[in-house]
Amino acid sequence: MNLTYSPDAEKFRDEVREFLRQNLPEDWRGFGALDNEAAEAFSREWRRTLYEHGLLGLSWPVAYGGGGRSKVDQIVLAEELARAQVPSGRVTDTTTVKMMGNTLVRWGTEEQKQRFIPRILSGEDVWVQGFSEPDSGSDLASAGLRARLEGDEWVISGQKIWTSRAHEGDWIFLLARTDPDRPKHRGLSFLLCPMDQPGVEVRPIRVLSGQTEFAEVYFTDARTPAENIIGEVHGGWAVATSLLSFERGEEAATNPIYFKAELDRLIDLARQQGRDCDPVIRDRLAWCFTRVEVMRFLGYRILTDYLRSGNLGPAASISKLYWSEYHQVASDLALNLLGAAAMIREGRRPFKHFRTDEPGAPNTTNSWLDVALLNARSGTVYAGTSQIQRNIIGESILGLPKEPPVAAAPR
Numbered sequence: 001m002n003l004t005y006s007p008d009a010e011k012f013r014d015e016v017r018e019f020l021r022q023n024l025p026e027d028w029r030g031f032g033a034l035d036n037e038a039a040e041a042f043s044r045e046w047r048r049t050l051y052e053h054g055l056l057g058l059s060w061p062v063a064y065g066g067g068g069r070s071k072v073d074q075i076v077l078a079e080e081l082a083r084a085q086v087p088s089g090r091v092t093d094t095t096t097v098k099m100m101g102n103t104l105v106r107w108g109t110e111e112q113k114q115r116f117i118p119r120i121l122s123g124e125d126v127w128v129q130g131f132s133e134p135d136s137g138s139d140l141a142s143a144g145l146r147a148r149l150e151g152d153e154w155v156i157s158g159q160k161i162w163t164s165r166a167h168e169g170d171w172i173f174l175l176a177r178t179d180p181d182r183p184k185h186r187g188l189s190f191l192l193c194p195m196d197q198p199g200v201e202v203r204p205i206r207v208l209s210g211q212t213e214f215a216e217v218y219f220t221d222a223r224t225p226a227e228n229i230i231g232e233v234h235g236g237w238a239v240a241t242s243l244l245s246f247e248r249g250e251e252a253a254t255n256p257i258y259f260k261a262e263l264d265r266l267i268d269l270a271r272q273q274g275r276d277c278d279p280v281i282r283d284r285l286a287w288c289f290t291r292v293e294v295m296r297f298l299g300y301r302i303l304t305d306y307l308r309s310g311n312l313g314p315a316a317s318i319s320k321l322y323w324s325e326y327h328q329v330a331s332d333l334a335l336n337l338l339g340a341a342a343m344i345r346e347g348r349r350p351f352k353h354f355r356t357d358e359p360g361a362p363n364t365t366n367s368w369l370d371v372a373l374l375n376a377r378s379g380t381v382y383a384g385t386s387q388i389q390r391n392i393i394g395e396s397i398l399g400l401p402k403e404p405p406v407a408a409a410p411r
């Protein structure tokens, strides 16, 4: 591990800090300190500010509206935004910028880049992810949504599920079965489909918190032009797997910052509840502290490899497993500290629906309840479950024998 930034990267860090000084209010206490309505308004405005200053798509080519800077600068920017407690985009930008934008830069044709990337950066198009299906989650390669070429259009039929923010999507990227007779990994294509058409129906799924964050998306002879495919026909698996790694890109740098901010809030909560001198609570807080420190060094290790090779590699699975399992224990501690008070909901709900609440969030029951009961629970499921991460670590890092293949269930 040797994570030292070059003088150029440090110079860029100073520029970002100056930008933040000039563009954030003087009394800024963190994105989490805003109430939900103000946070939504702020995040839209802030995204525009980032865009206007060339800080969205920072490492993408200038020809498509990107910043043309290095991956190191991209990491430096992510670190500084997290430290300043401001978001790096809107909530839909995980799928729009990080997943779809980076995939287009890596795999798109010249025409696709020219057409889609500027609209992604400007915020005109929101993209959502159509990978999971009722019978294909961990075993994504068994996806069964069908697409066939009819003249100059793909005709798509089937169902996707757990599509985050589907109701906000202008476009959905799909893993679709284009040849059922080939081996499962080799019969899939990566298609881009407009959502606003009669053949696409979004049915919201209401979750325990009462929110409708996810949806099922039904396709009944939905249509998209033949050229809306990324990569080769039947070559979608390689595109899909590279897209999944983009989701993890900056996490190695930002996770330790977010989890440290959450731990500070947890320590404050112990003080507020008069439990900070309780030896059992102190022991549990110390455990959390050591975990967050280890997370920081794990992040350095992953970043060192990433900046050297340009790839995240299987070590990213260690990080995913580590933070997601840590978070369930830490947020349980918050509920223990709140005790019976946790049954009375007060304060705003977390603005961010995955992982920690935003830095600067108040120690309200609503914030901790939703984080502990919902967000932290989902952390060991989305982006590859803990069991799948353990399989990857076992096979790709420890060199253990591969899992025997399981025959697909009859449909």
Ligand SMILES: Cc1cc2nc3c(=O)[nH]c(=O)nc-3n(C[C@H](O)[C@H](O)[C@H](O)COP(=O)(O)OP(=O)(O)OC[C@H]3O[C@@H](n4cnc5c(N)ncnc54)[C@H](O)[C@@H]3O)c2cc1C
Residues within 6 Å of the ligand: 128, 129, 130, 131, 132, 133, 134, 135, 136, 137, 138, 139, 161, 162, 163, 164, 354, 378, 379, 381, 382, 383, 384, 385, 386, 387, 388, 391, 403
């Ligand atoms: C918050 C959140 C947001 C999401 N957003 C999206 C989205 O926008 N778009 C999208 O397409 N999907 C999305 N998903 C879906 C997510 O990708 C899947 O839930 C995940 O891949 C697991 O698939 P599954 O739910 O079908 O579980 P399954 O794959 O059915 O797994 C069930 C259980 O079996 C275990 N298991 C499965 N296979 C193995 C194996 N080989 N070895 C050992 N154990 C195994 C799993 O670990 C799990 O415990 C989201 C999920 C969450 C929680």
